[in-house]
Amino acid sequence: MKPGYITGHLDTPSGAIPLVSTTWRVKDIIDTIKVRWSVGRMNYRVQPGLYAVGSPRDSSPVFVTANFKLTFDHVRRALGGIDGWLLVLDTRGINVWCAAGKGTFSTSELARQIGLASLEKVVSHRKVIVPQLGAVGVSAHEVKQQTGFAVIYGPVLAADIPAFIDAGYKATRDMRKVKFPFSERMKLVPVELANPGYYLLLVPALFLLLSGLNRHGYSIDLALSGGLRSLINLLVAYVAGCAVTPALLPWIPFRRFALKGLAVGWCAAVLLSLFHLLGSNPLEAVSWFLIMGGLSSFTAMTFTGTSTFTSLSGVQKEMKTALPVQIGMAAAGILFWLFSKFIIL
């Protein structure tokens, strides 16, 4: 079946090229929301190859992008009112920056797609516009050597393409900078929350089950009341690390993500203690500080991979101390929590 974004075909010296719409349909919006929540994210792709936008001629610009449908949609929407060509590389459904890091958005893949599309027959010029973040995988001088096409690096964001064209195919300093504003961070939070998949059910289920243990054996009532409290505490710590820390990222002191997460996790634990959710037993309260701190710190640390400014060397340095501490805190916390069911202080 023909995808909804293809509205027709354009005859060129290298055959019929699919013409794409520059507007989003309801399905595109719904699918975008789903993918932001990680639903079907790994298989949200478009067919790689050459596409036409508007009424392009042989002098029209060629924009290169990845075959992640979310990326493709943003690029075609940005090209509204522009006549051009869109060359989609096969990045296995991954966005430009990550694919460039993995080596699928690469010099060789760009050269391959230029060849497959017989681009030299479609356009009279010898230039392709590559998104700046693609530079992680693409080497401009090697592309020129291999294909004869010169790479012009475009803006970081597809939305800046019209301004980039107006500026005479020059990305301004502002267009070249990667920022990471609140709105972008919040768009990534749902994926953070949904990422662990079935562990999100498994771990709370274990706590619920074990909550019923006490000195006299097992109590279903206790499993329900104490279990509910456990679930709230775990959920709060998880949200503290996965959502609150990313949201407040620049304003939380400390540069290490693990410390940022620990701080937020402990603040959340203090709040919960005000509502008596950490239990009346001091040993249990301590156990929750350890579990919540460890969990929030770890999940905040995984946000390094989502963020746009952490280096491999930095994250390795941070993890060397943070990971053992987080594991130790969680393990000690769980032990204390179990002890607290049998010991009255």
Place this chain on the structure above:
Amino acid sequence: MNGLIYLSNVVTLDLDPEKCTGCRMCTIVCPHEVFVVENRKARIVQKDRCMECGACEKNCPDQAISVRSGVGCASGIINGLLRGTEPTCDCGSSGCC
């Protein structure tokens, strides 16, 4: 946003001014304005902002830049540790980020 800066003095970025011909490619591809070019020579001005993405090294026609590039991602590093490979965000056949 200036608040978003990571650890100091950790990155492996290095520039050999001898080899640099001042083509400005590094200033074009760097997402964090780590380089400036003055008097036809590039200079590292904000080293701590470098995220080791490797775009500058890859696009330097003079091979004047070296950096150990990779993913600044805790999950990727754990993946690498578990599988005994380099840090990678590939969590399966199709990858995750």
